[in-house]
Amino acid sequence: MQPGAAADEPERTFIETARRAQIVAAAIDTIAEAGFAGASFARIAERLGISRGLISYHFSGKGDLIKQVVHQAAEQAKAYIRPRILAESTGPGMLRAYIESNLAFMGEHRNNVIAMVEIARSAEGRRIFYGDTDVVDAVRALEHLLSGFQTAGQFRPDFNPHVMAIAIRAAIEAASPRLALDPEFDISNYAREIATAFHLATRVSDTP
Amino acid sequence: MQPGAAADEPERTFIETARRAQIVAAAIDTIAEAGFAGASFARIAERLGISRGLISYHFSGKGDLIKQVVHQAAEQAKAYIRPRILAESTGPGMLRAYIESNLAFMGEHRNNVIAMVEIARSAEGRRIFYGDTDVVDAVRALEHLLSGFQTAGQFRPDFNPHVMAIAIRAAIEAASPRLALDPEFDISNYAREIATAFHLATRVSDTP
């Protein structure tokens, strides 16, 4: 959850930065459309009307491009979600904000999220990020949130925060294929339902 | 949920049936091991010590093989899970049985489940099953269970059964990568936690 900055990034021209972003964006759309395995350099390049070689020119390899895809998508997601969580003060409020802002972001940036999920799910994608923190972070940060406020007494004390975090992330990510396939899928309703479900699953029990 | 037999299946010799089952089993293990994209005919054939061509001989294409993989895996899962659900009489009991038997089956047949999830998640796999019922069935059957007993007053009346079914399936399927990657993952504990969480999320509210 550390803010984006990496000290040793190579300096880049304006044009290069633009091209890289453009290619990353095209990669995101291509992955969302054709899946991770279907997102060949050829298809990405075709979408932009550039040569395959140019992608290799700007990225040191397929793995590099994929990493940038995830990085870019993750940064955007964090920028969207974090303030909405921090605007809340209670654990349950934050949990609801977490779920709803995650899904709201997904609704507004379908492809970003579809691409991330697609990458995370593919075996090759997991190989690229083997040992990388960025990916597991999503679950871990949520787990911390849960266990923190559980200790503070704002959540039911007898659930396993790790398991609960997995379940919540799974429910969020499950929206992704529906978004992609079902044009009538109502994501804000989905968000409300999920938030309520996990509110009930985590609240301190009401009877003494 | 109709039992395996389709009317227009071609007649098969004993040997052919055996070979097909053998190849499907090898495909399951290969997918579980190397991922969907990594499960080439070459690798599957190598595992069995047969020629690549033989797979093409027995299956009309890769899509056909994948369909059989899912079919075979799904049949086994149903055979395991259904009686355990039907042994229960109440809605909450059935829900708990659904969750726990699903995860128990996953624990005992890792590869079957990993393969199914791997296929369901891959874009190419989804393309193969586009419009196919087998895959959506898992969610739909659960949804029927929920809405049936919701009508009967055994579940909280104000949740959307479709959304809840998605969330439950997602939580169950999320166990798959953990099973594959984390050898210390305790699936029976995970099952208990998930069952409890969704029990709380679906029970009729206790306060008037």
Next chain:
Amino acid sequence: MQPGAAADEPERTFIETARRAQIVAAAIDTIAEAGFAGASFARIAERLGISRGLISYHFSGKGDLIKQVVHQAAEQAKAYIRPRILAESTGPGMLRAYIESNLAFMGEHRNNVIAMVEIARSAEGRRIFYGDTDVVDAVRALEHLLSGFQTAGQFRPDFNPHVMAIAIRAAIEAASPRLALDPEFDISNYAREIATAFHLATRVSDTP
């Protein structure tokens, strides 16, 4: 210098054996013609009128093919040269036989030798054979011959067998590019001259 046999060679069909030999032969000619770097699968395949993929089908990679090229060429060379050396009884006789039979073989199998030298000289080729014995053997075997008969008093005692072996091999291999480029190059005359030169360079000094 151990005879060809490798115990664990995979069994091969008649056709496969033939194809492999054919491809190796085409590779030899292509290397001789276009150099190591110029011997792409495409060019080799084109020469045979087969597809590029077929070469990949029969050989596990470029390195594998190159190894077979060297192996095949080396076996033929050994089969030609060894009996001619062993037919001699004295050190000087063997040395002359070594030089002359090497060069005679080169004259009769230009491409074989050109290919071997080309491979041995290219950086990539050396990478493939890094640590391999087959290649250094040529110098080492000669060195043993020299030092053996030097000890026996049949060669001048005060030369370094290793250095001398290098020089002799170099003189032999130097014929290769001439063979390739100069159609008028008289290799048997070259052989005689070289044999004489190194006879003089290695004989026990005639004056007491």
Next chain:
Amino acid sequence: MQPGAAADEPERTFIETARRAQIVAAAIDTIAEAGFAGASFARIAERLGISRGLISYHFSGKGDLIKQVVHQAAEQAKAYIRPRILAESTGPGMLRAYIESNLAFMGEHRNNVIAMVEIARSAEGRRIFYGDTDVVDAVRALEHLLSGFQTAGQFRPDFNPHVMAIAIRAAIEAASPRLALDPEFDISNYAREIATAFHLATRVSDTP
């Protein structure tokens, strides 16, 4: 053997001359390190911290650059070797000086020599110099030396100077890969041994 200047060389600014020399030097080191095939413009440019394009700007093509590499290396070698030969008065003295100064230069300018040999050996390199005099010169000059003093009665009359020159050059050049690969290779000892060997091979026979 004509001194460097060609009449129709284009005029060059100081900077251009410096850059060209710098690039040629980098090319030499790169070839020595990565082999001829491995010496791409990319690697050469990287070593200097300049752009690939700049090399294309200064040289009309890869062939041009390679020619300059050989030219520059050859000039340096000649400047080192010639005076050492001319300091001798007898044929055998000159031959020994030729061999020893060649090898001494190689010891002191490994990369120069390795690069030259690497180029001369590669098929692509030979293609570039097809019909070029610079390369054959090395052999031809030595051949003149041998035949001149042979006529003068200072060398054995019955050897073929052309063949002998080839053998001597080959022995000298054979040191190059050893220099590159074997850090313990003792080149001055090698030089002495070779010089002695060819002294014996070329001297007028001592017995009437």
Next chain:
DNA sequence: TATGAATGAGGATTCATTCAT
């Protein structure tokens, strides 16, 4: 039934080169 031979498309990547700036 099963094999092994063969294809051809498509994969990422590297390369020398060109050109506007």
Next chain:
DNA sequence: TATGAATGAATCCTCATTCAT
């Protein structure tokens, strides 16, 4: 002078599929 952006050809390799045997 020099750069950096871009190209297109060429590299090896893997894949699913076909077909004669």
